[in-house]
Amino acid sequence: MLEALNITVRIDSKLILAEVSVTAAAGEVVAVCGPNGAGKSTLLRVLSGELEPTSGQVLVEGRPLSSWTPKALATRRALLHQQSPLSFPFRVREVVELGRFPYTSDERHDDIVSNCLEQVDMLSMASRVYTTLSGGEKQRVQMARVLAQLMSDDQDHKILLLDEPTSSLDLPHQDATLALAAKHAREHNYAVLVVLHDLNLASNWADRLIFLHEGRLAAQGSPSEVVTTEVIRSVYNLDSHIIEHPDTKRPLVLVRRSPSNSAPEPHLNQMQRSE
Amino acid sequence: MPRVYAISLVVGLIVVTIMSLAFGAMAIPFADVVRISLGEIGLVDPGVIDPGQQGVLMGIRFPRTLLAILVGGGLSVAGALMQGLFRNPLADPGLLGVSSGAALGAALIIVLGTTLGLTAPWMLPVAAFVGAVVSTLLVMRLSTVGSKTIVSNMLLAGIAINAIAGAGTGLLVYLADDDQLRDLTFWTLGSFGGASWADIRLSLLLIALPTGLALFWARTLNVMLLGESAAYMLGVSIQRLKQRIVVVVCVVVGCSVALSGMIGFVGLVVPHLCRLMFGPDNRKVVPASLFLGATLLLGADLVSRLVIVPSELPIGIVTSVIGGPFFLALLSSSRKKGLW
Numbered sequence: 344m345l346e347a348l349n350i351t352v353r354i355d356s357k358l359i360l361a362e363v364s365v366t367a368a369a370g371e372v373v374a375v376c377g378p379n380g381a382g383k384s385t386l387l388r389v390l391s392g393e394l395e396p397t398s399g400q401v402l403v404e405g406r407p408l409s410s411w412t413p414k415a416l417a418t419r420r421a422l423l424h425q426q427s428p429l430s431f432p433f434r435v436r437e438v439v440e441l442g443r444f445p446y447t448s449d450e451r452h453d454d455i456v457s458n459c460l461e462q463v464d465m466l467s468m469a470s471r472v473y474t475t476l477s478g479g480e481k482q483r484v485q486m487a488r489v490l491a492q493l494m495s496d497d498q499d500h501k502i503l504l505l506d507e508p509t510s511s512l513d514l515p516h517q518d519a520t521l522a523l524a525a526k527h528a529r530e531h532n533y534a535v536l537v538v539l540h541d542l543n544l545a546s547n548w549a550d551r552l553i554f555l556h557e558g559r560l561a562a563q564g565s566p567s568e569v570v571t572t573e574v575i576r577s578v579y580n581l582d583s584h585i586i587e588h589p590d591t592k593r594p595l596v597l598v599r600r601s602p603s604n605s606a607p608e609p610h611l612n613q614m615q616r617s618e
Numbered sequence: 619m620p621r622v623y624a625i626s627l628v629v630g631l632i633v634v635t636i637m638s639l640a641f642g643a644m645a646i647p648f649a650d651v652v653r654i655s656l657g658e659i660g661l662v663d664p665g666v667i668d669p670g671q672q673g674v675l676m677g678i679r680f681p682r683t684l685l686a687i688l689v690g691g692g693l694s695v696a697g698a699l700m701q702g703l704f705r706n707p708l709a710d711p712g713l714l715g716v717s718s719g720a721a722l723g724a725a726l727i728i729v730l731g732t733t734l735g736l737t738a739p740w741m742l743p744v745a746a747f748v749g750a751v752v753s754t755l756l757v758m759r760l761s762t763v764g765s766k767t768i769v770s771n772m773l774l775a776g777i778a779i780n781a782i783a784g785a786g787t788g789l790l791v792y793l794a795d796d797d798q799l800r801d802l803t804f805w806t807l808g809s810f811g812g813a814s815w816a817d818i819r820l821s822l823l824l825i826a827l828p829t830g831l832a833l834f835w836a837r838t839l840n841v842m843l844l845g846e847s848a849a850y851m852l853g854v855s856i857q858r859l860k861q862r863i864v865v866v867v868c869v870v871v872g873c874s875v876a877l878s879g880m881i882g883f884v885g886l887v888v889p890h891l892c893r894l895m896f897g898p899d900n901r902k903v904v905p906a907s908l909f910l911g912a913t914l915l916l917g918a919d920l921v922s923r924l925v926i927v928p929s930e931l932p933i934g935i936v937t938s939v940i941g942g943p944f945f946l947a948l949l950s951s952s953r954k955k956g957l958w
Contacts, residue, residue, distance in 0.1 A: 393850055417853030428705065428845045431898035444841045444852045492852060 344368055345420070345502045345534050350389050350399035352382075352558075359385050360396070360558045367534040369500065372525050374549035375538045378579055381555040383538045384425075387506050390536065391422045404500055417445035420502035421492040425510060427485050429473060435460070435484050436469040442491035455494050459487040462523055464516070478511035486520060490527075498531045505537040509544060517541070521548040542596045546570045547588060554578045570594040620902070623895045627909040631687075634916045638683045639675060641920060643928040646671050646679075655680075678813075685813040685821060686919045687912040689878050690888075692825040692870040694911025695832055697885030698892075698904050699863045702839035704769055707893070710886040711871040714772070714864065715753035715779035717882075720875040721806060722783040723749025725790040728802050742805075743876035750872030753779050758864055767860050769846075807932030808879035810919050817877050824873035828866040829908065835859070836900040843898070881934055883941045884911055894948065914941075 345367045352360040360382045367373045375383050388394035390401055392408045401408045403419060429438065439456045460466040463483040473484060486508060493501045503524060509517040525548050527533040539545040545552055546566040554561040554569060556578045562569045575583045575596060582599035639651045654675050657664025700709040711717065723745035731737050757779050761771035794802060838859060841849045846856050888911040889903055896902035918936040925931055
């Protein structure tokens with residue numbers, strides 16, 4: 344269980360987050376959405392303890408973040424960053440092993456590492472050099488590292504924070520990554536909080552959506568409650584159609600086209616849709 | 619293959635150590651080296667020994683050899699720490715301003731020592747060490763905002779402090795007379811010539827002890843390579859680690875420079891060589907740097923006193939003459955493989 348109460352962040356007197364409260368309960372997938380600069384990544388940094396909020400409090404299992412030792416916290420919550428600056432030629436397996444840092448070494452590390460690589464479909468590349476991988480492959484290796492960080496005998500009360508985990512993935516791996524996060528929520532009771540730009544991915548995989556707009560909480564609720572033309576207009580200043588996914592019955596967002604702004608070229612069309 | 623490398627590192631150090639004890643202006647047979655050494659620590663009855671050989675071995679060769687080992691190992695581990703901290707294989711202890719601060723301290727004593735009445739022989743190493751510590755403290759202070767030290771600021775502050783200390787040294791060079799200038803130049807080229815047992819005791823405290831501590835940080839250094847933020851998520855106390863690394867690097871390099879002058883290149887090149895042998899894992903790179911650094915510097919010292927017997931070449935010249943081209947060759951071959 345992760346709770347953030349009335350988080351306000353000011354940097355150089357600029358208001359980045361204003362009185363934002365969010366929770367992610369065990370077993371729940373929460374998606375945080377909103378335009379660029381809405382404060383999503385800042386919120387994630389506050390939730391992970393990396394950034395001290397100007398005011399407000401973050402509680403992990405009801406205890407303030409500051410009362411946790413760094414190591415104990417590291418076995419409970421993990422954050423997948425958008426990018427990793429790793430530039431030394433480690434093997435893929437070694438990178439995932441770094442996720443076992445909070446634990447004393449034991450012989451099961453190897454199994455855990457293999458298991459996590461398997462989950463992101465990278466086991467066959469375990470001995471490749473990380474720096475030679477493509478962006479999407481790197482992102483999946485980092486996902487495996489983060490999963491390895493949380494794996495322990497006591498699988499309760501784990502918190503998984505993901506910052507745009509699908510940004511450089513192809514379509515099947517986008518879905519697979521979120522399915523993986525959702526699986527950990529369902530089967531292992533992880534509290535998952537994921538920042539996503541793709542509203543359709545968010546709508547399909549999240550139990551709850553939170554919209555941030557200019558540092559404030561603009562809307563929150565189940566996908567069918569908040570993925571509406573009204574919310575999309577107020578948060579993104581964008582006109583949209585909402586249709587239903589034939590399989591999941593979840594709402595999907597399509598950008599509305601008037602004859603004047605309809606894009607003649609297909610690639611431009613695609614670009615706007617993924618925003 | 620890494621196992622072969624590891625064994626050759628250990629064997630290499632032992633071989634070069636025995637060579638260093640045996641060779642020099644006065645050659646001592648290997649058998650006598652072993653016999654006298656073991657006799658000194660009371661393991662065997664040495665029998666009849668040549669007092670001249672014993673004097674050279676125990677009074678000169680042993681301290682000199684041990685100092686080269688300690689300085690070589692210490693500088694190399696310090697280099698590995700810096701490269702981990704900066705997440706950059708090109709970082710070296712000089713970035714913290716340690717060497718330039720030490721040089722300024724040494725220059726002060728060499729040029730102005732007589733005028734200021736600071737002529738005792740221990741003044742020079744003490745001034746060099748103080749110079750190293752002061753410049754590092756300044757760099758640390760300038761790059762810390764609130765309670766966080768920002769590594770990129772450290773780089774910039776280091777450049778500035780290096781320039782200022784360099785200007786001070788330059789001024790002293792301008793003021794120096796011919797003899798002082800010669801002393802200063804030789805000091806910057808480095809030498810293990812004057813090593814004494816007192817130096818060894820001091821370096822056990824200020825080089826061996828902190829270097830030994832740093833060996834335990836290798837796993838944490840690996841995690842740091844993921845970036846500071848990711849390392850924090852994994853439970854690393856970033857600020858404490860940074861402070862510890864800076865203190866160890868400053869003390870180890872400060873003491874090395876104070877006792878043996880400026881010996882460049884080792885801290886940068888040795889961790890590199892170890893990475894080529896063992897890969898980037900610091901649990902291998904850091905201890906390997908200890909052995910390889912000790913071996914290479916001891917070997918360089920051996921060359922420096924054998925090429926122009928009975929005189930000696932400054933060791934800084936040897937490390938650069940051999941190290942420079944070797945490093946270039948390595949870089950061009952590893953660049954083709956896409957590795958560092």
